[in-house]
Amino acid sequence: MEGMTFIVKTTTKLLIGIIFLFGIYITFYGHLTPGGGFAGGIMLACGMILMTLAFGKRMSLGKLSDFYASLLDNLGAFTFWTIAMLGYIGGYFFMNFIEKSNPFGLLSSGTILTINIAIGVKVFASVFAVFMALTIFGRFVSGLISEDED
Amino acid sequence: MLFLFYTLLIFCIIGSIIAIEARNILASVISAGVVGMALSILFLFLGAPDIAITQVVVEIIVLIVLIRSTVSLDNTAITKHRDTFAILSSLIFFGLFLVFAFMAFQGLPTFGEPIMSVGRQYLENSVNQTGASNVVMGILMDYRAYDTLGEATVIFTAILGAFVVLRAKGKKKKEESDKIRVGIPEKEDLPMSLDQIETSSDSTS
Incomplete structure (x- = not known):
C-alpha cells in the first residue's frame, strides 16, 4: 500500500480541506489581515505536500502533475508582470489602476488583491514543484542508475 | 516583556549551536526547525504578525523538505578534528565583527522608537x-x-x-547518448594518420 498508515490517511482526509480553505483565506484577505500571497501560497503547497506524504506520489501527481505545476508557476509570474504593465494605462508602472472603495472591504484595495492572488498561485505551484523535484525526481534518478547496474 | 525576548534569543542561540554541533543530521535539521519556531514567536511578540506567519509556514516547509531529502542519504559523521588555524582565524574575525557591530549599533535609534519620517508617512497615509x-x-x-x-x-x-x-529524464535518448564515448578512445576510433589515408586512397585508385 502506497503512503502512510490508515490513521494518517483519515486525519489527512479530515484536515486537507481546512488547510486549503485557510490558505485561500490568507491569500484573499492579505490586504485586510496579516498574511498575504506568499504565506497563503506556501500553506496551499503544504496541503499538497501533506497529501503527497500521506497518500503517495501517484495521487498528488494525479491532482497536479509537475508539468501543470510549472505551467501555473509561469502563469502566476506572467499575471504579476501583466498587472504591473497594465499600470501604464493610467500613467506609470505598478499604478493602482482599479478603483478603490471604502476600507475594510474585500475589493477595497485595487490591484493589491490581484497581485496577492497571482503571487499565491505562483508560490503554491513553485514550492510544490520544487518539493517534487527534490524528493521524487531524485528517487527516479537513483532507480534508473540501479536499473543500469543490473 | 524584555525577559521573554532575552529568553527566546538565548533559546535561539542554543538551538543553533546544537544544530551545528550535532553528529546526527536529523537531529541538526530538527533543532534548526526549533530555532525558526522560536524566531517566529519572537516576531509575534514584537508586533509583526505578517512576518510571524510567513516564518512559521516557511519553517515547516523547509523542515519537511530537508527531512524528506536528507534522511535517505547516507549519514556519515565527521570524525576528523578541526584545524587549529581555522578555529583561530574564525575566532579573530568573530571578535572583529563583534567590535564593529557594537560600534555600529551605538548609532541606531532606541528600540521601538523609529525616527524615520518615511515610516510615519506610510503609517498616516x-x-x-x-x-x-x-x-x-x-x-x-x-x-x-x-x-x-x-x-x-x-x-x-x-x-x-x-x-x-x-x-x-535527459533530452537525449539512452541509445543516442551511448554512442558518444567518453575517455580514452579505442585504436580503431582514432582518426587515421596522413600516410594511412594516402595508402588507402592509393589502393582504392
Whole structure:
C-alpha cells in the first residue's frame, strides 16, 4: 500500500480541506489581515505536500502533475508582470489602476488583491514543484542508475 | 516583556549551536526547525504578525523538505578534528565583527522608537492612498511593488534552475547518448594518420 498508515490517511482526509480553505483565506484577505500571497501560497503547497506524504506520489501527481505545476508557476509570474504593465494605462508602472472603495472591504484595495492572488498561485505551484523535484525526481534518478547496474 | 525576548534569543542561540554541533543530521535539521519556531514567536511578540506567519509556514516547509531529502542519504559523521588555524582565524574575525557591530549599533535609534519620517508617512497615509487596511501589504504591494517583483523573479529563476538540474529524464535518448564515448578512445576510433589515408586512397585508385 502506497503512503502512510490508515490513521494518517483519515486525519489527512479530515484536515486537507481546512488547510486549503485557510490558505485561500490568507491569500484573499492579505490586504485586510496579516498574511498575504506568499504565506497563503506556501500553506496551499503544504496541503499538497501533506497529501503527497500521506497518500503517495501517484495521487498528488494525479491532482497536479509537475508539468501543470510549472505551467501555473509561469502563469502566476506572467499575471504579476501583466498587472504591473497594465499600470501604464493610467500613467506609470505598478499604478493602482482599479478603483478603490471604502476600507475594510474585500475589493477595497485595487490591484493589491490581484497581485496577492497571482503571487499565491505562483508560490503554491513553485514550492510544490520544487518539493517534487527534490524528493521524487531524485528517487527516479537513483532507480534508473540501479536499473543500469543490473 | 524584555525577559521573554532575552529568553527566546538565548533559546535561539542554543538551538543553533546544537544544530551545528550535532553528529546526527536529523537531529541538526530538527533543532534548526526549533530555532525558526522560536524566531517566529519572537516576531509575534514584537508586533509583526505578517512576518510571524510567513516564518512559521516557511519553517515547516523547509523542515519537511530537508527531512524528506536528507534522511535517505547516507549519514556519515565527521570524525576528523578541526584545524587549529581555522578555529583561530574564525575566532579573530568573530571578535572583529563583534567590535564593529557594537560600534555600529551605538548609532541606531532606541528600540521601538523609529525616527524615520518615511515610516510615519506610510503609517498616516497608507489607508487612504492604497485602500489596504493592512499597512504591511499596502507597502509591499503598492509602494514597494518593485521589491516584490524582484522577489517573485528570484523565486521563478530558482525553481527553473531546480527543475533543470534535478529533472529525471535527459533530452537525449539512452541509445543516442551511448554512442558518444567518453575517455580514452579505442585504436580503431582514432582518426587515421596522413600516410594511412594516402595508402588507402592509393589502393582504392
